[in-house]
Amino acid sequence: MAQFTRISGSVGLITLKNPPVNALSAVVRHGIVDTVQRALSDPQVKSLVICGQNGIFCGGADIKEFGTNITGPPLIPMIHSIEAANKPVVAAIEGSAFGGGLELALGCHYRIAHSKAKLGLTEVTLGLLPAAGGSQRLPRLIGVPAALNLITTGRHITAAEALQLGVVDQVADHNTVDAAVKFALSVAGQSLDARRISNIQCPPVPDVDALFEDVMQKVRQTARGAIAPVACVQAVRAAATLPYTQGMQREQELMATLFTSGQARSLQYCFFAQRVVGRWSMPSGARWDTxxxxxxxxxxxxxxxxxxxxxxxxxxxxxxxxxxxxxxxxxxxxxxxxxxxxxxxxxxxxxxxxxxxxxxxxxxxxxxxxxxxxxxxxxxxxxxxxxxxxxxxxxxxxxxxxxxxxxxxxxxxxxxxxxxxxxxxxxxxxxxxxxxxxxxxxxxxxxxxxxxxxxxxxxxxxxxxxxxxGNCRGFVGNRMLKPYRDQAYFLLEEGATPELIDAALEEFGFAMGAFKVYDLSGLDVGWRVRKEEGLVQPGGASRIRQGHRYSPLGDLLCEQGRFGQKTGRGWYQYDKPGSRDARPDPWLHGFLEEYRARHGLVARRISSNEVLERCLYAMINEGFRILEDGIAAGPEDIDIIYVFGYGWPRHRGGPMFYANMVGLQIVQERLEHYAQAHPDVPTLQPCSLLRRLVASGCPPINKWREVIKKVHSQL
Structure with missing residues (x-):
């Protein structure tokens, strides 16, 4: 809701009330429309201040309403009506103004921020773009380069940086609402033409085509397959090259594409999953969070x-x-x-x-x-x-x-x-x-x-x-990493190169492929662990360890003193020890050919698709075993571990969510296919929890816990 009070005689104070972050739910939007209308029709009100309850301005759209039938006043006309008001409207920003919250503030004529406030157009982190005019207003207010930086990254800025950029007009050290009311009194009756951001032009850019070509190239490189940052660049380009109304139309077209995308679903899942992992109970039933x-x-x-x-x-x-x-x-x-x-x-x-x-x-x-x-x-x-x-x-x-x-x-x-x-x-x-x-x-x-x-x-x-x-060898992250690593090694034995495997994984969205990561962290680290486990045999004579297929390739490299970046040689070669510039190594290719010949292995062509299926599905299969063993409380725990600790691309939602998106039946069928081709690799056999979920009709990921509970109750 939004509450209206008149203070200092002529200032209408509108307070957003929707704890904890005063999100722009349907009820809040109704409240804003009603209270703004009331304030504008009140002859005693000469100016307005919009603030948030409990020291927080507004955290943006209410993400819980996405994909529901909840309706309310649309955000864009609501913000336009505030901007079109014939009385000055001042945003008093305390705490945070993120996403739609900052877009609301940009629709106001003035913005006063508390010195400790944080601001940002954060929609890109949810697979979206600022689609309530943010991509059109911000470039007009602070210039195209600065707006591109904020919108494509979704980063938070301090009040001091916001003032420097021109996002806010004033920073207050103490009571922001008092400062905003005082400011509102001082601007009452003044012309608002220059304060309506949609009416002004973007500051000129010397060579607009070259700028956007350069930015797009950089964004594509850092986005690694994420589509929202690319759409953000396209939206800002519309602001720089089109009239406001046409720019808004382009913003809406781009948003329509993003809103229903799998990537937006993945990123929003990550947003909620991060909160789910904070509410957890131990197997004894005791809750750590209470x-x-x-x-x-x-x-x-x-x-x-x-x-x-x-x-x-x-x-x-x-x-x-x-x-x-x-x-x-x-x-x-x-x-x-x-x-x-x-x-x-x-x-x-x-x-x-x-x-x-x-x-x-x-x-x-x-x-x-x-x-x-x-x-x-x-x-x-x-x-x-x-x-x-x-x-x-x-x-x-x-x-x-x-x-x-x-x-x-x-x-x-x-x-x-x-x-x-x-x-x-x-x-x-x-x-x-x-x-x-x-x-x-x-x-x-x-x-x-x-x-x-x-x-x-x-x-x-x-x-x-x-x-x-829970407690087991490798816990969650490293336990799942082992079958992923094993498959990468096996693919080398069968004909792949480190470059082919890493390119497939990087195309999928990982910042670095498996072999570049091993070179970075040091091959000797894993070698030491394998020695302690009794897996290492000098010269890598046998490809069977403890009854299962084992690749000694990593051990053989370590015997050569090739420990990765620290020695200038590993799976790749580097100009000097410590360099990060990985280059293909002809010696390594010869080493692989000699290894295959020694073990009677015939190299075959391996596709990028096989690399992804074998590496990722083996990892996902181990994730199901972890859920079955009760080591992780739910799929969200695994996904958050992989997104925040192992570089899993956030726009793919985490390994378990990715399995859900691909389809559990497809994952099971592909695992069965590879298990049949490689009977000496037991980690490719689909685990019983995966089979149960498929037999249960492949329920959505938010229903998996019900099946997991039944599994645990039968143990």
Whole structure:
């Protein structure tokens, strides 16, 4: 709804009321239309101020109404009527003005923002474009280049940047509504012709064709198959080259194409899935999100390698006191310098002072005796981690939470070394830990809801998307990555090249293909893990391990000292160690030919489609097994993990949503086809949950949990 009051004698104050973000639902739009009409017809009202309840202006369209039969006053005529008003209308922007909220503000004649407000046309992140005039008004207001940047990225800007760009007219440090009312009183009676953005022309662009050609090329490159950013460029081009009414028509045509697209459905699914993973209960029935989380004031990080440094920075940036412990002298000195540099760069980006004073460094484990929570980030070795947890259990306070930044190891086995296993959880960060958004919180059999709640809340405080997962080898993300990686190797054996496989995956939307990722992270990392599992045989003599097909190709490269970018050679060659410019390596192609000849393998032509089906469907099949095993609470958890931690293209919705879009029956049939062709690869056999879902008529993804519950009840 929208509430109307008259204040300061002649200012009509319209307050949007639709918690939590005052979204433009049908009821709110009705309220705006009614109250604006009432204010304009009231002779005592000389100017209007539009604000939002509870310190938030407006979060945009009500996404819950998308695809429903709920109707209300259309947004475009409503904004036009505000812009056409014969009395000044001032938007008082507090909190946020995103999407349709900013479009509403652009329809007002003036905009006053609180200094801490955030603004943005964020529609592109939902697979859409600003279709209530935003793509036409913003370029007219701030110029084409600046508008293109904001609209194609959907990025949030601060009030200070909005003022600099000309999006807002004034920034208030205190009560924005008071400042807007004062401003409204000062402009009452003034001409509004120059304040109606739709009436003005876009600032001229020297060579409009060259500009848009250049921008389109860059956007296509970064969008990696997403269609919304491309449509945004086309809409802004209409603003720059057409009269307003024709530009609006073009905006609507483009929006009509996007609105019903699979990509928009995928992106909107991701939006809701991110909220679903925050409401979760443990198998015991206890809910971590309703469990009281004990406050954490002081934390410690053990081990200051790459991961430990990033975790230390992430903790310090939240304002926590951090004890950073590294027992090796050389690494200790390097880590202090590296963390300091990371803090400086982060502070510069945010325009704040670096929180150096929050970190205390020590080479002695005893320094963690009084902390509330410890995150262990030592080398991924079970014996070493167990030793550290034995020491922590003896040194720390009895009620301190002990967390392991492990990516694959058994959390229960680690917890068994402590006096209070209920206080132990895994906190699997992703590198670089101060940048990557995902955090897998791994609960063991004895982890308490309180321990899970503390880890999840701490992740949220660090700005992470935290997902609670069960304990198994590799948890969710890395467990699903294994069959994906195996298929990539098998395809090499059968005739593919790293370039062919990576090109197919990048065309699908991944930022980097599988082999470029391995070169980036270092081939020796996986080699070390495979050695510990007893899978590595010198010379890669056998292609069978533990009764199943195994490709020793990665092991053989490591034996040659080819560890990827760090050595200048891996699956690709690089100009020098550390370079990121991957180039095809003739030596590697010869190596593959020799390997195939040695094992009697005949190379065949492999299509991009086979690469995608085998790599992605094998991964998806493992996702169904994870749901069947109760390691993830629902498909949304898996999808959010893959979108935020593994580079899955967001416009494809996540692996489980993608399976739903392709059709579960098709996924099952293709897996059966490949399982028949490769009987020595059991991960290609469709899992029983997938078969159950297909037998149940392939229900939509939001109904899968009902089938999963039935599976669990029968276990």
């Amino acid at each position: 469990t009281k989380s004990r406050p954490i004031n002081k934390a410690a990080v053990i081990g200051l390698g790459t991961m430990g440094r990033g975790i230390t920075v992430a903790l310090a940036q939240t304002g926590l006191s951090v004890v950073a412990v590294e027992t090796h002298e050389k690494q200790f000195i390097e880590a202090k310098q590296a963390v300091s540099g990371m803090l400086e760069r982060g502070a510069k980006r945010r325009g704040t002072a670096p929180p150096h004073d929050k970190i205390t460094y020590s080479q002695n484990l005893q320094a963690v005796a009084d902390v509330d929570l410890v995150i262990e980030a030592v080398f991924e070795d079970m014996a070493l981690k167990k030793k550290v947890f034995r020491q922590l259990s003896a040194i720390c306070k009895p009620n301190a939470f002990l967390c392991s930044n492990t990516s694959t190891l058994n959390v229960d086995e680690i917890a068994s070394e402590t006096r209070h296993p209920e206080l132990v959880v895994g906190m699997h960060f992703f590198a670089p830990a101060h940048v990557m958004k995902l955090l897998e919180v791994v609960y063991g059999q004895r982890s308490s809801p309180e321990a899970v709640a503390v880890a999840m809340q701490l992740g949220k405080k660090m700005g992470k998307v935290s997902v609670a997962v």
